[in-house]
Amino acid sequence: MSNITDSIYKMRFLDETADKRTPVHDLHPLSKLLVTIAYVTVVVSYGKYDVSKLLPLVFYPVVILFSAEIPLLPLLKRTLAVMPLVIGIGVFNPVFDRETIAVIFGLPISGGWISFISLLLKCVLTVLSALLLVATTGMERISFALRMLFVPRIFVMQLMLTYRFISVLLEEAANIWNSYTLRAPRQKGISHQVWGPLLGQMLMRTYDRAQRVYQAMVLRGFNGEYNTGSAKQLLLKDFLYLASWVAFFAAARHYNIPLFIGSILTGVGK
Amino acid sequence: MSHHIIDFNELYYTYPDGKPAVNGVSCRIRHGESVGIVGANGAGKSTLLMLLVGILLPTKGEIRVSEIPVTKKTLPVIRQRIGLAFQNPDDQLFMTTVYDDVAFGPRNYRLTEPEVEKRVMRALETVGIEHLKDRAPYKLSGGEKRAAAIAAVLSMDPDILVIDEPTAALDPKSRRRLLNLLKGFTHTKLIATHDLDLVLEICDRTIVIKEGRIASDNSPLKTLADAALMEQCGLEIPLTLQNCPVCGSPPRR
Numbered sequence: 001m002s003n004i005t006d007s008i009y010k011m012r013f014l015d016e017t018a019d020k021r022t023p024v025h026d027l028h029p030l031s032k033l034l035v036t037i038a039y040v041t042v043v044v045s046y047g048k049y050d051v052s053k054l055l056p057l058v059f060y061p062v063v064i065l066f067s068a069e070i071p072l073l074p075l076l077k078r079t080l081a082v083m084p085l086v087i088g089i090g091v092f093n094p095v096f097d098r099e100t101i102a103v104i105f106g107l108p109i110s111g112g113w114i115s116f117i118s119l120l121l122k123c124v125l126t127v128l129s130a131l132l133l134v135a136t137t138g139m140e141r142i143s144f145a146l147r148m149l150f151v152p153r154i155f156v157m158q159l160m161l162t163y164r165f166i167s168v169l170l171e172e173a174a175n176i177w178n179s180y181t182l183r184a185p186r187q188k189g190i191s192h193q194v195w196g197p198l199l200g201q202m203l204m205r206t207y208d209r210a211q212r213v214y215q216a217m218v219l220r221g222f223n224g225e226y227n228t229g230s231a232k233q234l235l236l237k238d239f240l241y242l243a244s245w246v247a248f249f250a251a252a253r254h255y256n257i258p259l260f261i262g263s264i265l266t267g268v269g270k
Numbered sequence: 271m272s273h274h275i276i277d278f279n280e281l282y283y284t285y286p287d288g289k290p291a292v293n294g295v296s297c298r299i300r301h302g303e304s305v306g307i308v309g310a311n312g313a314g315k316s317t318l319l320m321l322l323v324g325i326l327l328p329t330k331g332e333i334r335v336s337e338i339p340v341t342k343k344t345l346p347v348i349r350q351r352i353g354l355a356f357q358n359p360d361d362q363l364f365m366t367t368v369y370d371d372v373a374f375g376p377r378n379y380r381l382t383e384p385e386v387e388k389r390v391m392r393a394l395e396t397v398g399i400e401h402l403k404d405r406a407p408y409k410l411s412g413g414e415k416r417a418a419a420i421a422a423v424l425s426m427d428p429d430i431l432v433i434d435e436p437t438a439a440l441d442p443k444s445r446r447r448l449l450n451l452l453k454g455f456t457h458t459k460l461i462a463t464h465d466l467d468l469v470l471e472i473c474d475r476t477i478v479i480k481e482g483r484i485a486s487d488n489s490p491l492k493t494l495a496d497a498a499l500m501e502q503c504g505l506e507i508p509l510t511l512q513n514c515p516v517c518g519s520p521p522r523r
Contacts, residue, residue, distance in 0.1 A: 012406060015366045019404070138366065164364060212361040215325050219349050220426060221378030 010074070011167060014131070017070055018138030024068035029137045029145035031238040035245045036133040040126045042249040048115040049101060054122065056257040060245065061128045068136045075135065079127045083120070090119040139163050143226055153224060160226055165210055172205045273301040274336050274351065274429045274458050276322070282330035283317055283482075291317040293482035294331070304459040306469030306490060309479035310504030315462040316357065318479070319432050322460070323354050335430070350379065353428030357435040359419035363407035368399070368418050371407055375426040393425040397451060413444025420451070431457040437465045466494055466508035478503050 018025070024032075039060055046054055065072055097112035133142065143156045176198060180190060190198065251257070276299040283292040291314045299305055307315050320326040322333055324345045333340040335348050356362045365371040372393055376386045394400040397417040402410060407418055416436065423431065436452065437445045445465075452459065453472050463469060469476055469490050476493040478486040480503045486493050493499065495511050513520050 012366075012408070016406065019367065140366070140370075209361065212356065212358075213364050216356055216362040217364070217374070219323055219325070219354055220375035220422065221346065221349065222374075223346075223378065225378075227374075227377035227380075 007170060011170065013074055014134045015138065017068075017135040018141075020069060022068045022136075024064060024136050027136075027241055028232055028234050028238040029141040030148050030234065031242040032133055032137050033142060033145040033149070034242055036129050038246050038249055039129050042253050043122050043125050043129075045253065046118070046122070048118055049111060051114055051118045051121065052258050053252070053256050054118060054125070056252040057125060057249070060248070061125065061132060064129075064132045064136065068132070070132065070135050075128065075131055078131055079124055082123065082127050086119060086123040090116045093119070140226065157224060157226065164213075165206070168209050168213065169202075169206045172202055172209060176202055176205075275300055275334075276430065276458075276460075277334040278318075278331070279334070280331040281318075281321065281328050281333065283314075283321055283326060284329050291482055292321065292328070295479075295482070295484055296331075297477065297484060297487060299458060299460065302456065302458055303475055304473045305461070306473035306476045307460060307462040307479060308464070308466060308469060308476060308503075308505060309485075313479040313504070314482040315479055316434055317482075319354060319434055319460070319462055322432060323352055324348060350426065351428055352430045352432055353423035353426050354432045355416075355419050355423045355434065355436065357438065359412075359415040360408075362419045362422060363415060366406060367404055368394070368407055368410070368421075369403040371418065372403075372422045372425045375422065379426070389425045389427065390421075393421040396424055397421045398447075411444075412439050413441065413447065416440060416444070416448060417451075420448075429457060430460065431455060432460045432462075434462050435465075436461060436463065437468055438463075466505065467510050470494055470508050470510060478505070480504075 039057070043054065043057055064070075065075070093116040094110060094112035097115060098110045100108040101111045101114060102109045137145075139160060143160050146156045146159075147153065177190075180194075180198070181187075184191070278295050278297050281292055281295040282290070284290045293314075295314075295318065307318065309315050317326065321328055322335075322340070324340050324342070327340075327342070335351060338344050338347060340348050363371050365374055369390060372390045373386050376389045381389070390403075391400060394403055397420050399414060399417045399421065402414060402418065407415060410418060420433070420436075433452075436448055440448060445468075449468060449472060452461070459473075461469070461473065473490050476486070476488060476490040477484055478493060478499065485503050486496070486499055491511075494505075494508050497507055500507055511521055
């Protein structure tokens with residue numbers, strides 16, 4: 001079965017998009033990281049019924065998606081991967097919170113539904129922005145930016161190596177899976193009797209493999225600092241990028257932009 | 271280039287599970303020599319290479335590289351002088367592009383970015399894969415991966431090249447290309463391999479390892495043509511030294 005092998009290739013999608021050359025890719029990783037942090041902070045700061053206020057913030061991922069030429073579908077798929085978790089958390093909101101707080105087209109909408117939708121929206125927006133950061137910057141450069149923010153070396157290393165370890169784990173899993181299915185052609189899935197040994201095998205193998213990768217790194221002078229060579233200078237455009245997005249997020253947080261636009265339109269209508 | 275001598279002095283290594291892998295190896299590798307290390311599976315070839323670069327530290331005995339003993343303290347210096355290319359290039363290539371991977375070593379030694387670029391491009395040109403520099407390593411073919419792994423080692427400008435199984439899993443053409451490449455290197459070379467024809471072609475000395483000991487240390491032609499020795503050590507006379515399978519006539523040398 002090629003599922004795992006497929007996902008190895010798909011996993012590299014983010015790495016590959018990170019190597020594109022677009023104006024967004026060319027920005028300093030630090031300014032992109034700070035914008036993302038600001039964005040996530042603003043998104044999660046809204047109250048649970050504030051769906052309409054959240055809407056202007058959709059603007060940010062849309063702009064980045066288009067200007068960085070990142071294909072939408074693969075990114076959305078990855079965002080959806082975390083949805084079950086959030087649905088699990090929010091699914092009881094409509095059950096417990098039945099108070100009607102809005103009526104749309106004569107249909108009463110309970111607070112539970114609104115808060116559920118706002119939770120989903122927040123999840124999509126935050127995950128999407130994080131994925132966009134990886135897809136426009138790349139893990140190596142993000143870790144470089146984190147080091148600039150004085151995040152301790154050990155945490156940055158942990159993050160980097162975990163990210164790299166996923167592909168090692170997947171490759172070993174693919175090898176084990178392929179060799180199992182080739183010798184058990186009539187089975188669907190893997191018999192529960194061998195789950196234990198198989199998992200153990202996978203752990204040992206990935207451990208050994210990770211050990212060898214680490215040795216190869218150490219032999220080439222690796223001493224705990226991940227040198228990506230991207231010692232770029234912060235330029236004016238990086239500051240402008242940061243400042244304009246932060247200003248936009250602050251405006252969106254402070255003013256109810258949809259209401260504002262709505263009042264202008266209705267004002268004009270009158 | 272200064273003179274590089276590797277001394278193995280009464281070297282012993284036992285794995286933590288109690289399995290002895292190297293049992294008293296002593297020899298001297300001289301500057302500019304090209305040495306083939308051969309032996310059956312599990313004879314201790316790879317362990318010996320791991321000991322040389324300090325991934326493993328000997329249970330007894332010592333290794334000296336240009337008079338510097340291999341100890342935990344000296345490892346950074348030793349590793350800058352010795353470049354080890356792994357048996358499986360997949361273990362060695364972990365960055366997202368070939369360029370970054372080859373640059374990994376020089377960057378760790380804090381070279382400036384223009385100097386890194388110079389070294390990377392030179393290494394890539396040497397192995398003939400400069401056109402692959404922006405490709406992802408996992409998408410390369412076996413031969414290309416091997417070349418990239420060697421370039422990654424060359425970019426560190428080592429004095430001594432240590433290569434574990436360079437021709438394993440290569441097709442004949444890639445193998446030939448690699449052989450020509452290795453022939454062109456003036457470094458001191460240590461090549462652990464089962465490819466005895468490779469040893470015959472590019473090495474000027476052969477060390478046969480058997481059960482963690484040196485069974486023979488001689489010129490490749492003398493060693494590899496010794497049928498009794500080969501048989502004893504789980505090896506076989508290389509194809510190029512065997513009689514013609516069609517007419518039975520002996521090889522021309």
